[in-house]
Amino acid sequence: MNDDPILRVCTKIIVGPIILFGLYVQFHGDYGPGGGFQAGVIVAAGFILHSLIFGLKEGRKLISEKLNLFIMILGVILYGGVGLVSIYYDAEYLNYSILAHDTKHGQHIGILLIEFGVGLTVAGVMLILFHLFSSWQGKDK
Amino acid sequence: MAEFLINGFLIFLLAIIAVVAIRSIKIFSTVMLAGAYSLICAIIFVSLDAVDVAFTEAAVGAGLSTVLYIAAMRHLPKREKVVNDNTIFALIVCFGVGCLLIWASFDLPVIGDPMAPIHQHVGPYYISNTKPDMGIPNLVTGVLASYRGYDTLGETVVIFTAGLGVLLLLGDGKNRDKNE
Incomplete structure:
Protein backbone atom coordinates (compact mmCIF):
# COMPACT_ATOMS: atom_id res chain seq x y z
CA MET A 1 0.00 0.00 0.00
CA ASN A 2 1.54 3.25 -1.15
CA ASP A 3 0.05 6.73 -0.77
CA ASP A 4 2.39 8.56 -3.14
CA PRO A 5 0.08 10.12 -5.78
CA ILE A 6 2.77 9.97 -8.49
CA LEU A 7 3.20 6.21 -8.03
CA ARG A 8 -0.54 5.63 -7.89
CA VAL A 9 -1.31 7.58 -11.06
CA CYS A 10 1.64 6.11 -12.98
CA THR A 11 0.58 2.62 -11.95
CA LYS A 12 -2.95 3.24 -13.19
CA ILE A 13 -1.56 4.38 -16.53
CA ILE A 14 0.99 1.59 -16.95
CA VAL A 15 -0.81 -1.55 -15.73
CA GLY A 16 -3.07 -1.75 -18.81
CA PRO A 17 -0.25 -1.54 -21.37
CA ILE A 18 1.79 -4.13 -19.41
CA ILE A 19 -1.04 -6.65 -19.58
CA LEU A 20 -1.66 -5.79 -23.24
CA PHE A 21 2.04 -6.38 -23.97
CA GLY A 22 1.77 -9.71 -22.17
CA LEU A 23 -1.07 -10.71 -24.48
CA TYR A 24 0.97 -9.58 -27.51
CA VAL A 25 3.89 -11.76 -26.38
CA GLN A 26 1.47 -14.62 -25.75
CA PHE A 27 -0.10 -14.66 -29.19
CA HIS A 28 2.95 -13.64 -31.21
CA GLY A 29 5.16 -16.35 -29.72
CA ASP A 30 5.16 -18.22 -33.05
CA TYR A 31 6.41 -15.18 -34.97
CA GLY A 32 8.70 -13.30 -32.61
CA PRO A 33 10.54 -13.98 -29.40
CA GLY A 34 8.37 -14.93 -26.47
CA GLY A 35 5.63 -17.41 -25.77
CA GLY A 36 3.45 -18.63 -22.99
CA PHE A 37 6.06 -18.58 -20.23
CA GLN A 38 7.24 -15.02 -20.77
CA ALA A 39 3.70 -13.79 -21.40
CA GLY A 40 2.47 -15.35 -18.17
CA VAL A 41 5.24 -13.65 -16.23
CA ILE A 42 4.53 -10.27 -17.84
CA VAL A 43 0.78 -10.43 -17.17
CA ALA A 44 1.45 -11.51 -13.58
CA ALA A 45 3.93 -8.62 -13.24
CA GLY A 46 1.16 -6.20 -14.25
CA PHE A 47 -1.17 -7.48 -11.54
CA ILE A 48 1.69 -7.62 -9.00
CA LEU A 49 2.51 -3.96 -9.70
CA HIS A 50 -1.13 -3.12 -9.04
CA SER A 51 -1.07 -5.06 -5.76
CA LEU A 52 2.23 -3.47 -4.71
CA ILE A 53 0.86 0.05 -5.06
CA PHE A 54 -2.81 -0.33 -4.14
CA GLY A 55 -2.42 -3.08 -1.55
CA LEU A 56 -3.01 -6.81 -1.54
CA LYS A 57 -6.70 -6.41 -0.70
CA GLU A 58 -7.37 -4.35 -3.83
CA GLY A 59 -5.37 -6.87 -5.85
CA ARG A 60 -7.51 -9.71 -4.52
CA LYS A 61 -10.60 -7.75 -5.58
CA LEU A 62 -9.35 -7.94 -9.18
CA ILE A 63 -8.46 -11.63 -9.05
CA SER A 64 -9.76 -13.53 -6.06
CA GLU A 65 -7.77 -16.42 -4.65
CA LYS A 66 -10.33 -18.89 -6.00
CA LEU A 67 -10.12 -17.43 -9.50
CA ASN A 68 -6.32 -17.45 -9.23
CA LEU A 69 -6.29 -21.16 -8.34
CA PHE A 70 -8.80 -21.83 -11.11
CA ILE A 71 -6.54 -20.07 -13.65
CA MET A 72 -3.44 -22.07 -12.72
CA ILE A 73 -5.34 -25.36 -12.80
CA LEU A 74 -7.09 -24.48 -16.07
CA GLY A 75 -3.69 -23.93 -17.75
CA VAL A 76 -2.44 -27.45 -16.99
CA ILE A 77 -5.79 -28.99 -17.91
CA LEU A 78 -5.85 -27.09 -21.21
CA TYR A 79 -2.35 -28.34 -22.05
CA GLY A 80 -3.11 -31.93 -21.12
CA GLY A 81 -6.54 -31.72 -22.73
CA VAL A 82 -5.07 -30.84 -26.13
CA GLY A 83 -3.04 -34.05 -25.86
CA LEU A 84 -6.15 -36.07 -25.03
CA VAL A 85 -8.03 -34.57 -27.99
CA SER A 86 -5.30 -35.75 -30.34
CA ILE A 87 -5.52 -39.25 -28.79
CA TYR A 88 -9.28 -39.12 -29.41
CA TYR A 89 -8.60 -38.52 -33.11
CA ASP A 90 -6.28 -41.56 -33.30
CA ALA A 91 -2.96 -39.74 -33.17
CA GLU A 92 -0.13 -39.73 -30.64
CA TYR A 93 -0.48 -37.73 -27.41
CA LEU A 94 0.21 -34.04 -28.15
CA ASN A 95 0.33 -34.60 -31.92
CA TYR A 96 -1.38 -31.39 -33.07
CA SER A 97 -1.38 -32.21 -36.78
CA ILE A 98 -4.70 -33.99 -36.37
CA LEU A 99 -6.50 -30.97 -34.88
CA ALA A 100 -7.45 -29.48 -38.27
CA HIS A 101 -7.88 -30.71 -41.84
CA ASP A 102 -4.49 -29.28 -42.78
CA THR A 103 -1.39 -30.47 -40.88
CA LYS A 104 0.13 -26.99 -40.64
CA HIS A 105 -3.15 -25.50 -39.54
CA GLY A 106 -3.49 -28.18 -36.87
CA GLN A 107 0.02 -27.48 -35.59
CA HIS A 108 -0.84 -23.78 -35.44
CA ILE A 109 -3.97 -24.38 -33.39
CA GLY A 110 -2.19 -26.84 -31.10
CA ILE A 111 0.76 -24.54 -30.43
CA LEU A 112 -1.56 -21.58 -29.78
CA LEU A 113 -3.65 -23.61 -27.31
CA ILE A 114 -0.80 -25.15 -25.35
CA GLU A 115 1.08 -21.83 -25.19
CA PHE A 116 -2.10 -20.31 -23.78
CA GLY A 117 -2.20 -23.11 -21.21
CA VAL A 118 1.43 -22.45 -20.22
CA GLY A 119 0.69 -18.72 -19.98
CA LEU A 120 -2.33 -19.25 -17.73
CA THR A 121 -0.48 -21.58 -15.37
CA VAL A 122 2.62 -19.38 -15.14
CA ALA A 123 0.60 -16.21 -14.58
CA GLY A 124 -1.53 -17.90 -11.92
CA VAL A 125 1.43 -19.43 -10.09
CA MET A 126 3.48 -16.20 -10.11
CA LEU A 127 0.54 -14.17 -8.82
CA ILE A 128 -0.27 -16.65 -6.06
CA LEU A 129 3.42 -16.88 -5.06
CA PHE A 130 3.56 -13.11 -4.66
CA HIS A 131 0.35 -12.97 -2.65
CA LEU A 132 1.42 -15.86 -0.40
CA PHE A 133 4.87 -14.41 0.27
CA SER A 134 3.61 -10.94 1.04
CA SER A 135 0.58 -11.90 3.11
CA TRP A 136 2.39 -14.50 5.22
CA GLN A 137 2.64 -13.31 8.79
CA GLY A 138 5.40 -15.53 10.14
CA LYS A 139 5.20 -18.29 12.69
CA ASP A 140 5.81 -16.45 15.92
CA LYS A 141 3.26 -13.64 15.48
CA MET B 1 36.40 -5.54 -32.28
CA LYS B 81 24.90 -10.50 10.13
CA VAL B 82 28.59 -9.86 9.66
CA VAL B 83 30.55 -13.02 10.29
CA ASN B 84 34.30 -12.96 10.59
CA ASP B 85 35.02 -16.56 9.80
CA ASN B 86 38.29 -17.69 8.37
CA THR B 87 37.69 -17.32 4.64
CA ILE B 88 41.10 -18.53 3.43
CA PHE B 89 39.87 -22.06 2.80
CA ALA B 90 36.77 -20.84 0.89
CA LEU B 91 38.99 -18.54 -1.15
CA ILE B 92 41.30 -21.41 -2.09
CA VAL B 93 38.36 -23.65 -3.09
CA CYS B 94 36.72 -20.91 -5.18
CA PHE B 95 40.01 -20.03 -6.86
CA GLY B 96 40.73 -23.70 -7.60
CA VAL B 97 37.29 -24.39 -9.06
CA GLY B 98 37.46 -21.17 -11.08
CA CYS B 99 40.83 -22.16 -12.54
CA LEU B 100 39.48 -25.63 -13.40
CA LEU B 101 36.46 -24.11 -15.15
CA ILE B 102 38.61 -21.71 -17.17
CA TRP B 103 40.93 -24.59 -18.07
CA ALA B 104 37.93 -26.68 -19.18
CA SER B 105 36.57 -23.80 -21.26
CA PHE B 106 39.59 -24.07 -23.59
CA ASP B 107 38.10 -27.35 -24.87
CA LEU B 108 34.75 -25.77 -25.72
CA PRO B 109 34.03 -25.11 -29.41
CA VAL B 110 34.17 -21.48 -30.54
CA ILE B 111 30.84 -19.64 -30.20
CA GLY B 112 28.90 -19.92 -33.45
CA ASP B 113 31.09 -22.72 -34.85
CA PRO B 114 28.79 -24.64 -37.25
CA MET B 115 30.85 -27.83 -36.80
CA ALA B 116 30.32 -27.91 -33.03
CA PRO B 117 28.82 -31.22 -31.82
CA ILE B 118 25.65 -29.50 -30.58
CA HIS B 119 24.89 -28.35 -34.15
CA GLN B 120 25.35 -31.84 -35.61
CA HIS B 121 22.68 -33.64 -33.61
CA VAL B 122 18.97 -32.74 -33.99
CA GLY B 123 19.55 -29.04 -34.68
CA PRO B 124 19.75 -29.35 -38.49
CA TYR B 125 16.52 -31.36 -38.52
CA TYR B 126 14.66 -28.65 -36.59
CA ILE B 127 16.11 -25.89 -38.74
CA SER B 128 15.10 -27.54 -42.01
CA ASN B 129 11.73 -28.93 -40.91
CA THR B 130 10.09 -26.37 -38.62
CA LYS B 131 8.84 -24.21 -41.50
CA PRO B 132 7.48 -27.10 -43.64
CA ASP B 133 5.98 -28.89 -40.63
CA MET B 134 4.35 -25.99 -38.83
CA GLY B 135 4.67 -22.91 -41.00
CA ILE B 136 5.95 -20.73 -38.15
CA PRO B 137 9.20 -18.77 -38.32
CA ASN B 138 10.23 -18.97 -34.65
CA LEU B 139 12.24 -22.18 -34.27
CA VAL B 140 12.30 -21.88 -30.50
CA THR B 141 8.51 -21.99 -30.28
CA GLY B 142 8.41 -24.83 -32.78
CA VAL B 143 10.83 -26.95 -30.77
CA LEU B 144 9.39 -25.98 -27.40
CA ALA B 145 5.71 -26.37 -28.18
CA SER B 146 5.59 -29.10 -30.78
CA TYR B 147 8.76 -31.18 -31.21
CA ARG B 148 9.35 -31.17 -27.48
CA GLY B 149 5.75 -30.85 -26.34
CA TYR B 150 6.19 -33.45 -23.62
CA ASP B 151 9.04 -31.51 -22.02
CA THR B 152 7.02 -28.32 -21.97
CA LEU B 153 4.07 -30.16 -20.44
CA GLY B 154 6.47 -31.38 -17.76
CA GLU B 155 7.77 -27.87 -17.16
CA THR B 156 4.25 -26.51 -16.83
CA VAL B 157 3.39 -29.21 -14.31
CA VAL B 158 6.61 -28.44 -12.40
CA ILE B 159 5.65 -24.76 -12.13
CA PHE B 160 2.13 -25.76 -11.11
CA THR B 161 3.50 -28.11 -8.46
CA ALA B 162 5.81 -25.40 -7.14
CA GLY B 163 2.87 -23.03 -6.76
CA LEU B 164 0.85 -25.75 -5.07
CA GLY B 165 3.73 -26.53 -2.69
CA VAL B 166 4.07 -22.90 -1.59
CA LEU B 167 0.30 -22.70 -1.23
CA LEU B 168 0.31 -25.74 1.09
CA LEU B 169 3.24 -24.40 3.12
CA LEU B 170 2.19 -20.76 3.54
CA GLY B 171 -1.49 -20.59 2.69
CA ASP B 172 -3.15 -22.60 5.45
CA GLY B 173 -5.41 -19.70 6.39
CA LYS B 174 -4.07 -19.29 9.93
CA ASN B 175 -0.98 -17.23 9.28
CA ARG B 176 -2.51 -14.93 6.69
CA ASP B 177 -2.76 -11.19 7.06
CA LYS B 178 -6.28 -10.37 5.90
CA ASN B 179 -6.20 -6.65 6.59
CA GLU B 180 -3.50 -5.45 4.24
Whole structure:
Protein backbone atom coordinates (compact mmCIF):
# COMPACT_ATOMS: atom_id res chain seq x y z
CA MET A 1 0.00 0.00 0.00
CA ASN A 2 1.54 3.25 -1.15
CA ASP A 3 0.05 6.73 -0.77
CA ASP A 4 2.39 8.56 -3.14
CA PRO A 5 0.08 10.12 -5.78
CA ILE A 6 2.77 9.97 -8.49
CA LEU A 7 3.20 6.21 -8.03
CA ARG A 8 -0.54 5.63 -7.89
CA VAL A 9 -1.31 7.58 -11.06
CA CYS A 10 1.64 6.11 -12.98
CA THR A 11 0.58 2.62 -11.95
CA LYS A 12 -2.95 3.24 -13.19
CA ILE A 13 -1.56 4.38 -16.53
CA ILE A 14 0.99 1.59 -16.95
CA VAL A 15 -0.81 -1.55 -15.73
CA GLY A 16 -3.07 -1.75 -18.81
CA PRO A 17 -0.25 -1.54 -21.37
CA ILE A 18 1.79 -4.13 -19.41
CA ILE A 19 -1.04 -6.65 -19.58
CA LEU A 20 -1.66 -5.79 -23.24
CA PHE A 21 2.04 -6.38 -23.97
CA GLY A 22 1.77 -9.71 -22.17
CA LEU A 23 -1.07 -10.71 -24.48
CA TYR A 24 0.97 -9.58 -27.51
CA VAL A 25 3.89 -11.76 -26.38
CA GLN A 26 1.47 -14.62 -25.75
CA PHE A 27 -0.10 -14.66 -29.19
CA HIS A 28 2.95 -13.64 -31.21
CA GLY A 29 5.16 -16.35 -29.72
CA ASP A 30 5.16 -18.22 -33.05
CA TYR A 31 6.41 -15.18 -34.97
CA GLY A 32 8.70 -13.30 -32.61
CA PRO A 33 10.54 -13.98 -29.40
CA GLY A 34 8.37 -14.93 -26.47
CA GLY A 35 5.63 -17.41 -25.77
CA GLY A 36 3.45 -18.63 -22.99
CA PHE A 37 6.06 -18.58 -20.23
CA GLN A 38 7.24 -15.02 -20.77
CA ALA A 39 3.70 -13.79 -21.40
CA GLY A 40 2.47 -15.35 -18.17
CA VAL A 41 5.24 -13.65 -16.23
CA ILE A 42 4.53 -10.27 -17.84
CA VAL A 43 0.78 -10.43 -17.17
CA ALA A 44 1.45 -11.51 -13.58
CA ALA A 45 3.93 -8.62 -13.24
CA GLY A 46 1.16 -6.20 -14.25
CA PHE A 47 -1.17 -7.48 -11.54
CA ILE A 48 1.69 -7.62 -9.00
CA LEU A 49 2.51 -3.96 -9.70
CA HIS A 50 -1.13 -3.12 -9.04
CA SER A 51 -1.07 -5.06 -5.76
CA LEU A 52 2.23 -3.47 -4.71
CA ILE A 53 0.86 0.05 -5.06
CA PHE A 54 -2.81 -0.33 -4.14
CA GLY A 55 -2.42 -3.08 -1.55
CA LEU A 56 -3.01 -6.81 -1.54
CA LYS A 57 -6.70 -6.41 -0.70
CA GLU A 58 -7.37 -4.35 -3.83
CA GLY A 59 -5.37 -6.87 -5.85
CA ARG A 60 -7.51 -9.71 -4.52
CA LYS A 61 -10.60 -7.75 -5.58
CA LEU A 62 -9.35 -7.94 -9.18
CA ILE A 63 -8.46 -11.63 -9.05
CA SER A 64 -9.76 -13.53 -6.06
CA GLU A 65 -7.77 -16.42 -4.65
CA LYS A 66 -10.33 -18.89 -6.00
CA LEU A 67 -10.12 -17.43 -9.50
CA ASN A 68 -6.32 -17.45 -9.23
CA LEU A 69 -6.29 -21.16 -8.34
CA PHE A 70 -8.80 -21.83 -11.11
CA ILE A 71 -6.54 -20.07 -13.65
CA MET A 72 -3.44 -22.07 -12.72
CA ILE A 73 -5.34 -25.36 -12.80
CA LEU A 74 -7.09 -24.48 -16.07
CA GLY A 75 -3.69 -23.93 -17.75
CA VAL A 76 -2.44 -27.45 -16.99
CA ILE A 77 -5.79 -28.99 -17.91
CA LEU A 78 -5.85 -27.09 -21.21
CA TYR A 79 -2.35 -28.34 -22.05
CA GLY A 80 -3.11 -31.93 -21.12
CA GLY A 81 -6.54 -31.72 -22.73
CA VAL A 82 -5.07 -30.84 -26.13
CA GLY A 83 -3.04 -34.05 -25.86
CA LEU A 84 -6.15 -36.07 -25.03
CA VAL A 85 -8.03 -34.57 -27.99
CA SER A 86 -5.30 -35.75 -30.34
CA ILE A 87 -5.52 -39.25 -28.79
CA TYR A 88 -9.28 -39.12 -29.41
CA TYR A 89 -8.60 -38.52 -33.11
CA ASP A 90 -6.28 -41.56 -33.30
CA ALA A 91 -2.96 -39.74 -33.17
CA GLU A 92 -0.13 -39.73 -30.64
CA TYR A 93 -0.48 -37.73 -27.41
CA LEU A 94 0.21 -34.04 -28.15
CA ASN A 95 0.33 -34.60 -31.92
CA TYR A 96 -1.38 -31.39 -33.07
CA SER A 97 -1.38 -32.21 -36.78
CA ILE A 98 -4.70 -33.99 -36.37
CA LEU A 99 -6.50 -30.97 -34.88
CA ALA A 100 -7.45 -29.48 -38.27
CA HIS A 101 -7.88 -30.71 -41.84
CA ASP A 102 -4.49 -29.28 -42.78
CA THR A 103 -1.39 -30.47 -40.88
CA LYS A 104 0.13 -26.99 -40.64
CA HIS A 105 -3.15 -25.50 -39.54
CA GLY A 106 -3.49 -28.18 -36.87
CA GLN A 107 0.02 -27.48 -35.59
CA HIS A 108 -0.84 -23.78 -35.44
CA ILE A 109 -3.97 -24.38 -33.39
CA GLY A 110 -2.19 -26.84 -31.10
CA ILE A 111 0.76 -24.54 -30.43
CA LEU A 112 -1.56 -21.58 -29.78
CA LEU A 113 -3.65 -23.61 -27.31
CA ILE A 114 -0.80 -25.15 -25.35
CA GLU A 115 1.08 -21.83 -25.19
CA PHE A 116 -2.10 -20.31 -23.78
CA GLY A 117 -2.20 -23.11 -21.21
CA VAL A 118 1.43 -22.45 -20.22
CA GLY A 119 0.69 -18.72 -19.98
CA LEU A 120 -2.33 -19.25 -17.73
CA THR A 121 -0.48 -21.58 -15.37
CA VAL A 122 2.62 -19.38 -15.14
CA ALA A 123 0.60 -16.21 -14.58
CA GLY A 124 -1.53 -17.90 -11.92
CA VAL A 125 1.43 -19.43 -10.09
CA MET A 126 3.48 -16.20 -10.11
CA LEU A 127 0.54 -14.17 -8.82
CA ILE A 128 -0.27 -16.65 -6.06
CA LEU A 129 3.42 -16.88 -5.06
CA PHE A 130 3.56 -13.11 -4.66
CA HIS A 131 0.35 -12.97 -2.65
CA LEU A 132 1.42 -15.86 -0.40
CA PHE A 133 4.87 -14.41 0.27
CA SER A 134 3.61 -10.94 1.04
CA SER A 135 0.58 -11.90 3.11
CA TRP A 136 2.39 -14.50 5.22
CA GLN A 137 2.64 -13.31 8.79
CA GLY A 138 5.40 -15.53 10.14
CA LYS A 139 5.20 -18.29 12.69
CA ASP A 140 5.81 -16.45 15.92
CA LYS A 141 3.26 -13.64 15.48
CA MET B 1 36.40 -5.54 -32.28
CA ALA B 2 33.21 -3.66 -31.35
CA GLU B 3 31.62 -6.93 -30.30
CA PHE B 4 34.62 -7.78 -28.15
CA LEU B 5 34.47 -4.35 -26.49
CA ILE B 6 30.72 -4.61 -25.79
CA ASN B 7 30.97 -8.15 -24.40
CA GLY B 8 34.04 -7.25 -22.38
CA PHE B 9 32.27 -4.24 -20.91
CA LEU B 10 29.20 -6.32 -20.02
CA ILE B 11 31.29 -9.04 -18.36
CA PHE B 12 33.21 -6.35 -16.48
CA LEU B 13 29.90 -4.87 -15.25
CA LEU B 14 28.74 -8.36 -14.19
CA ALA B 15 31.89 -8.89 -12.17
CA ILE B 16 31.55 -5.49 -10.46
CA ILE B 17 27.86 -6.07 -9.64
CA ALA B 18 28.65 -9.53 -8.26
CA VAL B 19 31.42 -8.24 -6.01
CA VAL B 20 29.32 -5.30 -4.75
CA ALA B 21 26.34 -7.58 -4.12
CA ILE B 22 28.50 -9.93 -2.06
CA ARG B 23 30.15 -7.11 -0.15
CA SER B 24 26.93 -5.22 0.62
CA ILE B 25 25.36 -6.00 3.98
CA LYS B 26 22.06 -4.22 3.31
CA ILE B 27 19.68 -6.91 2.10
CA PHE B 28 17.63 -4.47 0.02
CA SER B 29 20.61 -3.36 -2.04
CA THR B 30 21.71 -6.99 -2.49
CA VAL B 31 18.26 -7.82 -3.90
CA MET B 32 18.32 -4.85 -6.29
CA LEU B 33 21.86 -5.72 -7.42
CA ALA B 34 20.75 -9.30 -8.10
CA GLY B 35 18.05 -7.83 -10.37
CA ALA B 36 20.64 -5.67 -12.14
CA TYR B 37 22.85 -8.75 -12.56
CA SER B 38 19.98 -10.58 -14.30
CA LEU B 39 19.36 -7.60 -16.55
CA ILE B 40 23.00 -7.50 -17.67
CA CYS B 41 22.81 -11.27 -18.24
CA ALA B 42 19.76 -10.66 -20.45
CA ILE B 43 21.73 -8.11 -22.50
CA ILE B 44 24.55 -10.66 -22.92
CA PHE B 45 22.00 -13.22 -24.16
CA VAL B 46 20.73 -10.67 -26.69
CA SER B 47 24.27 -10.14 -27.96
CA LEU B 48 24.54 -13.93 -28.31
CA ASP B 49 21.33 -13.86 -30.46
CA ALA B 50 19.36 -15.87 -27.90
CA VAL B 51 16.40 -13.49 -27.79
CA ASP B 52 13.94 -15.93 -26.21
CA VAL B 53 16.32 -16.73 -23.37
CA ALA B 54 17.06 -13.04 -22.91
CA PHE B 55 13.34 -12.32 -22.74
CA THR B 56 12.84 -14.96 -20.07
CA GLU B 57 15.85 -13.79 -18.09
CA ALA B 58 14.67 -10.16 -18.17
CA ALA B 59 11.09 -11.03 -17.22
CA VAL B 60 11.77 -13.71 -14.61
CA GLY B 61 15.28 -12.98 -13.33
CA ALA B 62 15.23 -9.20 -13.31
CA GLY B 63 11.51 -8.63 -12.85
CA LEU B 64 9.67 -11.28 -10.95
CA SER B 65 12.27 -12.82 -8.71
CA THR B 66 13.26 -9.33 -7.54
CA VAL B 67 9.64 -8.68 -6.57
CA LEU B 68 9.38 -12.06 -4.83
CA TYR B 69 12.62 -11.35 -2.94
CA ILE B 70 11.23 -7.99 -1.85
CA ALA B 71 8.01 -9.66 -0.71
CA ALA B 72 10.04 -12.23 1.24
CA MET B 73 12.34 -9.51 2.63
CA ARG B 74 9.60 -8.34 5.02
CA HIS B 75 10.40 -11.36 7.17
CA LEU B 76 14.13 -10.68 7.25
CA PRO B 77 16.23 -8.19 9.20
CA LYS B 78 17.36 -5.09 7.29
CA ARG B 79 21.03 -6.00 7.47
CA GLU B 80 23.01 -9.17 7.16
CA LYS B 81 24.90 -10.50 10.13
CA VAL B 82 28.59 -9.86 9.66
CA VAL B 83 30.55 -13.02 10.29
CA ASN B 84 34.30 -12.96 10.59
CA ASP B 85 35.02 -16.56 9.80
CA ASN B 86 38.29 -17.69 8.37
CA THR B 87 37.69 -17.32 4.64
CA ILE B 88 41.10 -18.53 3.43
CA PHE B 89 39.87 -22.06 2.80
CA ALA B 90 36.77 -20.84 0.89
CA LEU B 91 38.99 -18.54 -1.15
CA ILE B 92 41.30 -21.41 -2.09
CA VAL B 93 38.36 -23.65 -3.09
CA CYS B 94 36.72 -20.91 -5.18
CA PHE B 95 40.01 -20.03 -6.86
CA GLY B 96 40.73 -23.70 -7.60
CA VAL B 97 37.29 -24.39 -9.06
CA GLY B 98 37.46 -21.17 -11.08
CA CYS B 99 40.83 -22.16 -12.54
CA LEU B 100 39.48 -25.63 -13.40
CA LEU B 101 36.46 -24.11 -15.15
CA ILE B 102 38.61 -21.71 -17.17
CA TRP B 103 40.93 -24.59 -18.07
CA ALA B 104 37.93 -26.68 -19.18
CA SER B 105 36.57 -23.80 -21.26
CA PHE B 106 39.59 -24.07 -23.59
CA ASP B 107 38.10 -27.35 -24.87
CA LEU B 108 34.75 -25.77 -25.72
CA PRO B 109 34.03 -25.11 -29.41
CA VAL B 110 34.17 -21.48 -30.54
CA ILE B 111 30.84 -19.64 -30.20
CA GLY B 112 28.90 -19.92 -33.45
CA ASP B 113 31.09 -22.72 -34.85
CA PRO B 114 28.79 -24.64 -37.25
CA MET B 115 30.85 -27.83 -36.80
CA ALA B 116 30.32 -27.91 -33.03
CA PRO B 117 28.82 -31.22 -31.82
CA ILE B 118 25.65 -29.50 -30.58
CA HIS B 119 24.89 -28.35 -34.15
CA GLN B 120 25.35 -31.84 -35.61
CA HIS B 121 22.68 -33.64 -33.61
CA VAL B 122 18.97 -32.74 -33.99
CA GLY B 123 19.55 -29.04 -34.68
CA PRO B 124 19.75 -29.35 -38.49
CA TYR B 125 16.52 -31.36 -38.52
CA TYR B 126 14.66 -28.65 -36.59
CA ILE B 127 16.11 -25.89 -38.74
CA SER B 128 15.10 -27.54 -42.01
CA ASN B 129 11.73 -28.93 -40.91
CA THR B 130 10.09 -26.37 -38.62
CA LYS B 131 8.84 -24.21 -41.50
CA PRO B 132 7.48 -27.10 -43.64
CA ASP B 133 5.98 -28.89 -40.63
CA MET B 134 4.35 -25.99 -38.83
CA GLY B 135 4.67 -22.91 -41.00
CA ILE B 136 5.95 -20.73 -38.15
CA PRO B 137 9.20 -18.77 -38.32
CA ASN B 138 10.23 -18.97 -34.65
CA LEU B 139 12.24 -22.18 -34.27
CA VAL B 140 12.30 -21.88 -30.50
CA THR B 141 8.51 -21.99 -30.28
CA GLY B 142 8.41 -24.83 -32.78
CA VAL B 143 10.83 -26.95 -30.77
CA LEU B 144 9.39 -25.98 -27.40
CA ALA B 145 5.71 -26.37 -28.18
CA SER B 146 5.59 -29.10 -30.78
CA TYR B 147 8.76 -31.18 -31.21
CA ARG B 148 9.35 -31.17 -27.48
CA GLY B 149 5.75 -30.85 -26.34
CA TYR B 150 6.19 -33.45 -23.62
CA ASP B 151 9.04 -31.51 -22.02
CA THR B 152 7.02 -28.32 -21.97
CA LEU B 153 4.07 -30.16 -20.44
CA GLY B 154 6.47 -31.38 -17.76
CA GLU B 155 7.77 -27.87 -17.16
CA THR B 156 4.25 -26.51 -16.83
CA VAL B 157 3.39 -29.21 -14.31
CA VAL B 158 6.61 -28.44 -12.40
CA ILE B 159 5.65 -24.76 -12.13
CA PHE B 160 2.13 -25.76 -11.11
CA THR B 161 3.50 -28.11 -8.46
CA ALA B 162 5.81 -25.40 -7.14
CA GLY B 163 2.87 -23.03 -6.76
CA LEU B 164 0.85 -25.75 -5.07
CA GLY B 165 3.73 -26.53 -2.69
CA VAL B 166 4.07 -22.90 -1.59
CA LEU B 167 0.30 -22.70 -1.23
CA LEU B 168 0.31 -25.74 1.09
CA LEU B 169 3.24 -24.40 3.12
CA LEU B 170 2.19 -20.76 3.54
CA GLY B 171 -1.49 -20.59 2.69
CA ASP B 172 -3.15 -22.60 5.45
CA GLY B 173 -5.41 -19.70 6.39
CA LYS B 174 -4.07 -19.29 9.93
CA ASN B 175 -0.98 -17.23 9.28
CA ARG B 176 -2.51 -14.93 6.69
CA ASP B 177 -2.76 -11.19 7.06
CA LYS B 178 -6.28 -10.37 5.90
CA ASN B 179 -6.20 -6.65 6.59
CA GLU B 180 -3.50 -5.45 4.24
